[in-house]
Amino acid sequence: MSEQDGHKHDHRPSDISLRVKAIESLLVEKGLIDPAAMDKLVDAYEHKIGPHNGARVVARAWSDPAFKQRLLGDGTAAIAELGFTGIQGEDMVVVENTPQVHNMVVCTLCSCYPWPTLGLPPNWYKAAPYRSRAVIDPRGVLREFGVEISASTEVRVWDSNAELRYLVLPQRPAGTEGLGEAALASLVTRDSMIGVGLPRTPEAGAKR
């Protein structure tokens, strides 16, 4: 990089990768971070912790009324019964969709999201268009995601914060009466637990 643009454009995308590499190498050299621990973290959040966790919570709630009651009463404790605990999930509130109420979740200030149940947030969740519009035009945002909510259904938008994270409990799709928890979990999408999507129907689920 030339001297001229070096100062003003420290953060331009072409330099970012190099800059991050430089900082990592310095922090490792100084013994402040452990590169093996970095690899473990990346692997965990890329491959292990994700919406399949939240889908198990939802499927359990659909199958077990007592669990559902505990989940809506104390989300953190009920979710911990399935083993999903840890950072960015310390205080969980679960909001239930019904024929009368549709819930959706946003973090207008940044990117607060329930990591233990949903993993890391999708890019759109962290970006300005969704964050700005979810609270002022939720029905328009839902339409952008292909979800039409009837005018007679109330839409509630929950703004997450650094301490408290929300998970939407979607409505159980029709035609799933005979299904076990694993089959139900396969119908639960990430977006349905953020509230910008609906669970798959058994027919659509089987096609995938």
Next chain:
Amino acid sequence: MNGIHDLGGRHGMGPIDIDPGQPVFRADWERRMFAMFILAFAGGHFNVDQFRSAIEQMGPAEYLQSDYYEHWLHSLETWCKTNGSLTEQEIEDRMRELSKGGA
């Protein structure tokens, strides 16, 4: 503090980039940045409020034009420089070394 990060209700931010096939990390530097942040946080370099405060004090244009993990980079740098574990000179020197080595 009210600032550019307080996006709720603003107009004109454009359409939502809904890409169902989006990977968790879009580039390797995002992976490294994510993991470094968690470890620096766990190592006590900053707490969550400090972390966010540094991001919220970014210039509005820079905030809106930069990638999400660039916000994290900005915060990590801010606090590591504040507590003396990194200097701008060191970072630039190391970048120069790495780009020579990689060339």
